[in-house]
Amino acid sequence: MVHIRRLQEDGIDILSIVGEIDASSSIELDLAIAKSVGEGFKKIVVDCTALEYISSAGLGVFMSYIEELKDKKTTLVLYGLKERVLNTFSILGLADLLNIRPDKQEAKTLVNESSV
Amino acid sequence: MANLLIGHVFVKMSKTKALIRLTTLCAIIAWVILVFADVTVIYSDLKSLPSGIPNWLPRVMLDAFIISLFYYYKFQIERDESLNFTDLLWKVFATGLIATVASLAVRLVLFLLGNTKLASNILFMDVVYQITLALFINFLLAAFTSWKRLILYQKSKWLMRAWSVFELLLMSILVYDSVHIVISDTIITVAIVIISLLGLVLSANMRWVAYLNFKQKWTSLLLLLLSIFYLVYFLYSVTMWSDQISQQSKIFLDFQSHVFNIALLAFVLTYMTFSFLVILFNLPTSSVFEQKLEEVVNFQRISQSIQTEQNEESVYNILLESSVSSVFADAAWLEIKGRENEQRLFTHQITERETKDIHAHLEKNKVKGALEQSSDKTKNLSKLLGTLKSSRFRSLLAFPIKVKDETIGTLALLKELPDGFNKEMTRIVSAFANQAGISIGNFRLMEEAFQNERYKEELKIAKTVQQSLLPTRLEQDADFEISAFSASADEVGGDYYDTLRISDHEIALIIADVSGKGTTAAFHMSQMKGIFHSLAQQGPSPKDFMAKANKALVYCLERGSFISATYFIINTKTKKVHYSRAGHCPVLFYQSSTNQTQYLKDKGTALGMVRTNDYCNFVEDNEFPYAPGDVMMLYTDGITETKNDKNEEFGYDRLSLALQQNAAKSSREIEEIVIEKLYEFSGSEDINDDYTSMTVKFR
Numbered sequence: 083m084v085h086i087r088r089l090q091e092d093g094i095d096i097l098s099i100v101g102e103i104d105a106s107s108s109i110e111l112d113l114a115i116a117k118s119v120g121e122g123f124k125k126i127v128v129d130c131t132a133l134e135y136i137s138s139a140g141l142g143v144f145m146s147y148i149e150e151l152k153d154k155k156t157t158l159v160l161y162g163l164k165e166r167v168l169n170t171f172s173i174l175g176l177a178d179l180l181n182i183r184p185d186k187q188e189a190k191t192l193v194n195e196s197s198v
Numbered sequence: 199m200a201n202l203l204i205g206h207v208f209v210k211m212s213k214t215k216a217l218i219r220l221t222t223l224c225a226i227i228a229w230v231i232l233v234f235a236d237v238t239v240i241y242s243d244l245k246s247l248p249s250g251i252p253n254w255l256p257r258v259m260l261d262a263f264i265i266s267l268f269y270y271y272k273f274q275i276e277r278d279e280s281l282n283f284t285d286l287l288w289k290v291f292a293t294g295l296i297a298t299v300a301s302l303a304v305r306l307v308l309f310l311l312g313n314t315k316l317a318s319n320i321l322f323m324d325v326v327y328q329i330t331l332a333l334f335i336n337f338l339l340a341a342f343t344s345w346k347r348l349i350l351y352q353k354s355k356w357l358m359r360a361w362s363v364f365e366l367l368l369m370s371i372l373v374y375d376s377v378h379i380v381i382s383d384t385i386i387t388v389a390i391v392i393i394s395l396l397g398l399v400l401s402a403n404m405r406w407v408a409y410l411n412f413k414q415k416w417t418s419l420l421l422l423l424l425s426i427f428y429l430v431y432f433l434y435s436v437t438m439w440s441d442q443i444s445q446q447s448k449i450f451l452d453f454q455s456h457v458f459n460i461a462l463l464a465f466v467l468t469y470m471t472f473s474f475l476v477i478l479f480n481l482p483t484s485s486v487f488e489q490k491l492e493e494v495v496n497f498q499r500i501s502q503s504i505q506t507e508q509n510e511e512s513v514y515n516i517l518l519e520s521s522v523s524s525v526f527a528d529a530a531w532l533e534i535k536g537r538e539n540e541q542r543l544f545t546h547q548i549t550e551r552e553t554k555d556i557h558a559h560l561e562k563n564k565v566k567g568a569l570e571q572s573s574d575k576t577k578n579l580s581k582l583l584g585t586l587k588s589s590r591f592r593s594l595l596a597f598p599i600k601v602k603d604e605t606i607g608t609l610a611l612l613k614e615l616p617d618g619f620n621k622e623m624t625r626i627v628s629a630f631a632n633q634a635g636i637s638i639g640n641f642r643l644m645e646e647a648f649q650n651e652r653y654k655e656e657l658k659i660a661k662t663v664q665q666s667l668l669p670t671r672l673e674q675d676a677d678f679e680i681s682a683f684s685a686s687a688d689e690v691g692g693d694y695y696d697t698l699r700i701s702d703h704e705i706a707l708i709i710a711d712v713s714g715k716g717t718t719a720a721f722h723m724s725q726m727k728g729i730f731h732s733l734a735q736q737g738p739s740p741k742d743f744m745a746k747a748n749k750a751l752v753y754c755l756e757r758g759s760f761i762s763a764t765y766f767i768i769n770t771k772t773k774k775v776h777y778s779r780a781g782h783c784p785v786l787f788y789q790s791s792t793n794q795t796q797y798l799k800d801k802g803t804a805l806g807m808v809r810t811n812d813y814c815n816f817v818e819d820n821e822f823p824y825a826p827g828d829v830m831m832l833y834t835d836g837i838t839e840t841k842n843d844k845n846e847e848f849g850y851d852r853l854s855l856a857l858q859q860n861a862a863k864s865s866r867e868i869e870e871i872v873i874e875k876l877y878e879f880s881g882s883e884d885i886n887d888d889y890t891s892m893t894v895k896f897r
Binding site: 105112138139141142143145146148149166173174175176178179 | 801
């Protein structure tokens with residue numbers, strides 16, 4: 083069960099994930115990111131403060147966008163990951179591939195820096 | 199049982215045959231005696247001689263003859279179930295034809311004899327008269343029996359009783375005729391009135407007429423007309439003969455004095471005339487009855503189409519055909535929203551262009567929801583069509599097709615006449631559309647069930663494949679023992695482990711977890727196995743192994759799929775374990791010298807995540823030495839992520855504690871304890887994920 087909210091702040095598209103992402107709910111995450119990318123946002127920030135759990139399928143969603151984001155020169159930053167969730171990211175080695183920041187401020191800074 | 203039944207039928211049949219023969223014989227004997235007796239009576243009357251034969255004998259013989267024939271036809275016609283209505287009329291007609299031909303043959307003989315003495319001989323004339331009378335009665339009884347079948351079609355209890363009374367009365371008249379007891383005239387009159395009334399009431403039973411189709415009605419009319427003709431002919435000849443004979447002798451057997459004959463004749467003639475008229479007047483409405491019958495058949499076709507392995511398309515076609523033929527529409531089309539929301543159009547006598555024109559016209563006139571699929575009401579749009587000049591159609595009727603309350607399509611019927619549809623037609627097509635909706639709904643349900651079944655079957659296969667991919671035997675060595683365990687939930691997981699001996703002192707180990715579930719997971723797992731067995735043999739360094747495996751997998755893993763794995767080479771010569779971790783759960787290592795466990799956390803990204811040659815920067819080579827008593831535990835995330843009812847995870851700490859406390863035991867025992875603790879923790883019989891562990895105990 084997951085709920086994803088989208089709101090825009092200073093030209094940054096912020097996706098807030100609430101709940102758990104497993105094999106079935108990963109489709110919603112995929113749709114949300116696809117929508118944001120499709121609408122042409124160059125700065126995307128994912129708020130994971132309320133993300134309780136993420137399965138390998140959910141990680142697969144983030145992974146699948148890495149190349150597309152690189153091609154479109156879009157920056158995606160995750161922040162506020164709970165320790166358990168972060169652990170999942172780092173075990174799989176995704177922490178090295180994705181931009182992960184501890185809080186919103188740092189995430190926004192990174193997004194703005196990268197897009198300049 | 200079946201044999202007995204056939205035997206029974208056979209016995210019954212042969213019994214009926216014997217009875218028919220017996221009655222025929224009786225009739226012939228009775229008739230021969232009748233002729234002789236009558237001739238003798240007339241002869242003695244003419245010569246004024248006392249005859250040796252009583253005067254009542256011809257009458258009694260006539261009764262015997264009639265009764266025999268009555269039973270003959272009872273067995274011949276009444277019991278024969280295979281006869282339908284026209285067959286019955288045909289039987290009557292055929293009997294009449296044969297009788298008439300025979301009678302005409304007699305007349306021909308008379309004509310050939312001319313004015314000879316024989317021809318004017320009263321005795322000869324009596325014989326001819328008796329022959330004609332016998333043929334006449336034969337014809338009447340055949341008709342009577344057939345009428346009985348027709349009258350009693352769809353009989354009620356009351357009707358049965360009325361008929362029994364009727365037959366009884368006729369029988370008593372017959373007896374009265376022969377015995378010739380003198381009863382008061384009033385009783386006779388009352389009896390005749392009752393018989394006439396009963397005859398009339400019974401003659402009103404013509405239900406069978408409704409079941410004749412148009413062609414059968416014409417046939418019946420013809421047969422009845424000819425039968426009436428025969429009847430009139432016989433009546434005329436018999437009356438003529440009897441008149442001629444009566445001029446010379448008064449005591450011959452005059453059929454006119456026989457009340458039974460008159461009653462029988464009257465009844466047969468009445469029913470014949472009634473039937474003729476009823477059929478005649480029913481001719482114009484017979485098409486309506488046939489139409490109704492066709493509707494019922496069409497209805498059945500729609501509802502049965504599901505059982506006869508037909509598809510949705512055939513339901514649509516049947517619906518279109520049935521609706522068009524039921525309301526005599528000139529054209530029709532059916533728009534259906536398919537299961538994948540694709541639009542499909544079925545047309546009848548109309549081009550796709552015309553349907554689009556009509557659509558556009560209605561839209562232009564702002565008829566909201568008329569032919570739209572959102573409309574859920576039947577609509578008569580004839581008025582609006584009147585203004586569309588280019589179209590040949592002047593009436594339009596639209597019906598929604600619903601499956602489980604959801605409108606999936608529209609049926610539109612068109613006529614070239616203005617105001618071509620009435621309420622009756624609307625009702626019929628509505629019923630068709632509803633039935634079609636139900637059939638299609640059932641179809642879809644059934645297909646879903648099939649799909650589910652297929653999916654389950656597929657999973658079963660995938661599970662078998664997955665199980666067969668896991669090794670049945672693990673490499674063992676003097677330096678260590680290995681045991682492994684793997685279990686998967688209902689769905690097929692992608693856990694994989696394997697071992698391979700590279701040389702006498704090098705053994706390769708792998709544990710991997712394929713992302714995703716089901717058949718694709720099993721498929722990727724088999725690829726991983728192939729890669730392991732071909733690459734490991736060449737003895738690359740663990741990091742090299744990962745780099746090469748990644749390169750190979752990039753081509754077969756779809757976007758978003760990846761495989762986490764750890765690859766080990768145990769070198770028994772140097773007593774070291776070389777390994778490389780690619781996104782897999784960190785190795786749990788127990789060191790016996792310090793009695794400590796630790797997770798070997800190091801850098802490593804899962805296979806398939808980085809799809810370029812850069813990947814070698816995301817994995818690294820690692821090594822650690824081992825000593826006897828050390829334990830290395832490999833596992834998949836199914837173990838650490840197992841949850842209890844409080845939604846807590848089993849986690850890394852519980853796992854490492856379990857290993858530390860039981861490290862002295864054998865690898866098999868350690869594993870059993872870990873699994874036991876896992877179940878104890880989750881508190882349920884089945885764990886909702888697949889989990890795998892491989893334990894290496896050094897010695």
